[in-house]
Amino acid sequence: MDNKEKDFVLLKGNEVIAKAAIRYGYDGFFGYPITPQSEVLETLAADKPWETTGMVVLQAESELASINMLYGAGCTGKLVFTSSSSPGVALMQEGISYMSACEIPGVIVSVGRGGPGLGTIQPGQADYHQAVYGGGNGDYRTIVLAPNSVQEMGDCMGKAAKLTFKWRVPVIVLSDGMIGQMMEKVELPPFTPRRTEEEIGQQCPWATNGIGLKHRKYNFMSSLEFDPQTMEDRNQKMADKYRQIEAEEVDYELYKVNEDTEYLIVAYGISSRVSMKAVDLLCEAGVKIGMLRPKTLWPFPNKAISQLSERIKSILCVEQCEGQMINDVRLATEGQATVYHSGRSGGMVSSPTDVVEDFKRMARENLSKNWPKGYWMK
Amino acid sequence: MTKEELIIPENKIYGKPTLMNDTPMHYCPGCSHGVVHKLVAEIIEEMGMEEDTIAICPVGCAVFAYRYVDIDWIEASHGRAPACASAIRRLWPNKLVFTYQGDGDMACIGTGETIHALNRGENIAMIFINNAIYGMTGGQMAPTTLMGMKTATCPYGRQADLHGYPLHITDIAATLEGTCYVTRQAVNTVANIRKAKKAIRQAFDNAINKRGCSLVEIVSTCASGWKMTPEQANQWMTDNMFPYYPLGDLKNTVKL
Numbered sequence A: 001m002d003n004k005e006k007d008f009v010l011l012k013g014n015e016v017i018a019k020a021a022i023r024y025g026y027d028g029f030f031g032y033p034i035t036p037q038s039e040v041l042e043t044l045a046a047d048k049p050w051e052t053t054g055m056v057v058l059q060a061e062s063e064l065a066s067i068n069m070l071y072g073a074g075c076t077g078k079l080v081f082t083s084s085s086s087p088g089v090a091l092m093q094e095g096i097s098y099m100s101a102c103e104i105p106g107v108i109v110s111v112g113r114g115g116p117g118l119g120t121i122q123p124g125q126a127d128y129h130q131a132v133y134g135g136g137n138g139d140y141r142t143i144v145l146a147p148n149s150v151q152e153m154g155d156c157m158g159k160a161a162k163l164t165f166k167w168r169v170p171v172i173v174l175s176d177g178m179i180g181q182m183m184e185k186v187e188l189p190p191f192t193p194r195r196t197e198e199e200i201g202q203q204c205p206w207a208t209n210g211i212g213l214k215h216r217k218y219n220f221m222s223s224l225e226f227d228p229q230t231m232e233d234r235n236q237k238m239a240d241k242y243r244q245i246e247a248e249e250v251d252y253e254l255y256k257v258n259e260d261t262e263y264l265i266v267a268y269g270i271s272s273r274v275s276m277k278a279v280d281l282l283c284e285a286g287v288k289i290g291m292l293r294p295k296t297l298w299p300f301p302n303k304a305i306s307q308l309s310e311r312i313k314s315i316l317c318v319e320q321c322e323g324q325m326i327n328d329v330r331l332a333t334e335g336q337a338t339v340y341h342s343g344r345s346g347g348m349v350s351s352p353t354d355v356v357e358d359f360k361r362m363a364r365e366n367l368s369k370n371w372p373k374g375y376w377m378k
Numbered sequence B: 001m002t003k004e005e006l007i008i009p010e011n012k013i014y015g016k017p018t019l020m021n022d023t024p025m026h027y028c029p030g031c032s033h034g035v036v037h038k039l040v041a042e043i044i045e046e047m048g049m050e051e052d053t054i055a056i057c058p059v060g061c062a063v064f065a066y067r068y069v070d071i072d073w074i075e076a077s078h079g080r081a082p083a084c085a086s087a088i089r090r091l092w093p094n095k096l097v098f099t100y101q102g103d104g105d106m107a108c109i110g111t112g113e114t115i116h117a118l119n120r121g122e123n124i125a126m127i128f129i130n131n132a133i134y135g136m137t138g139g140q141m142a143p144t145t146l147m148g149m150k151t152a153t154c155p156y157g158r159q160a161d162l163h164g165y166p167l168h169i170t171d172i173a174a175t176l177e178g179t180c181y182v183t184r185q186a187v188n189t190v191a192n193i194r195k196a197k198k199a200i201r202q203a204f205d206n207a208i209n210k211r212g213c214s215l216v217e218i219v220s221t222c223a224s225g226w227k228m229t230p231e232q233a234n235q236w237m238t239d240n241m242f243p244y245y246p247l248g249d250l251k252n253t254v255k256l
């Protein structure tokens, strides 16, 4: 990579993650290869940012190591990220919990594939629970951004960098193998210089980097407490912060939603791209349907969905798994609308006509009696 | 001569390092951890590296190390200190970065991170408190527990068919190309404390001067875990640990 690299380029989503991170002034990357996101580390290795911006790139021995490298680096006030896919992100859960406990910034890119277990290397969205609810221990939340284009993959790296330092919570960029692998035209961000050590010293007085130690009390990062009351106080402080994030950082996009809308699709990532086409096909056929696309999965656009639910007939939740985000959509409706599932899993991805067919079934309310409302027997 | 006449600055030959604060230590009487903490504090002070040191403490009895030595500390999750330290050292090329770990932390749950940080030749120092037991959790078997030694999880003594053999992590470290200095020390006598201090000092110098990874094992006592008095523990260590884990340098590629 050199500074002569063009700003408009045709790239894969994973490549843009790498190139955008360099340009946004990230200080380091730590990761372990896994399909379908290996291009992140490969692109960084090829671009050699350590020779230009000074960004550190290290292939770690495991995802366990990567996330703990992130933890250590974040503790010192550096802007760092890792990238992985489903089984790899599973290994990172302990570290994400520790980062959350000590309120450490860091960005985790998760490019989902089919699961569970080793699963498949094809695109999947079955890691919604893993990202949004987390598999680490304790009371913690992570901000989850959901890009749906190659352009947004890059944009999210900038947004994540800001949010993770603003709130001191880990930020997960939850993508999928399709967005990671597909090529689109993108505009790369301008180069932002990495912060100097002096700037880090000024901006992160909490960080454990020794800066100014002679004029302050020493800093430490620890999640261990002997006194449960102290731990509860810490948790409540964090919960207050989480409520503030819920109030301030919700982001979503409406597609063809207006006063006449009767049906709503809720979808993120690759499912929102497929659903956009389905909405177009249905609108052409005269159906009053629109789409709400959460751009943040946590905090979730509860209010927007609740308000729309008051006046629509039903909601189709499209996701490439057997139904995970659907639970959040149901909660958001506050019982005002029935929510139906549409989607494939295991690495299979719906086509727009699949979504149209599922919409038709929803519209016919073609439900099996002994099947929970909102699901069809296949 | 009166006491007042004797206790004057000119007569002072030894003192507590100023980096060591007055927080009461939670370590048991006779525990090696406290002595090694003091050495670390003394060395950082002597090197004038207070503002340029980032220390990583483990999960184990030393989990609260950050309470006693007034430098910036990070408590890593169990076994992950070497990964943490690797990233920090690469991002802060002018800092002294070291880990302080027990045998369970370094040679069991964190073996992967340990071997790979050593083998990458990370410019960090690792201090390894080998007390052959899990002190913090109440005296269970450690990877370094000696054959026949009794612990809470091998109450009839460690035996090969049930528990396998003690792991010689330090010997393994010496075979790795990324290490420049691997040594085994103890802090049971004044002479040994002096030697251990020299070893830690060299490991820190190596880290700062980017000579590769250094590992300083301190063969240690855990009187509580071993269910002995501090005196008995020192004797037991001398009689049983030293023959199995002999003191001295295992590797030193640094020609000063």
Ligand SMILES: Cc1ncc(C[n+]2csc(CCOP(=O)(O)OP(=O)(O)O)c2C)c(N)n1
Residues within 6 Å of the ligand: B058, B059, B060, B061, B062, B078, B101, B102, B103, B104, B105, B106, B129, B131, B133, B134, B135, B136, B137, B142, B222
């Ligand atoms: C993931 C995880 N597993 C288990 C524990 C419980 N645990 C805490 S300390 C420890 C053993 C520490 O032994 P060692 O590293 O030898 O340190 P020592 O206390 O002997 O100095 C264990 C198993 C933990 N905190 N985290």
Ligand code: SF4
Residues within 6 Å of the ligand: B026, B027, B028, B030, B031, B032, B033, B061, B131, B135, B136, B221, B222, B223, B224, B225
């Ligand atoms: S339990 Fe053992 S290692 Fe822990 S403080 Fe006591 S003597 Fe030291």
Ligand SMILES: [Mg+2]
Residues within 6 Å of the ligand: B060, B102, B103, B104, B129, B130, B131, B132, B133, B134, B135, B142
């Ligand atoms: Mg131990």
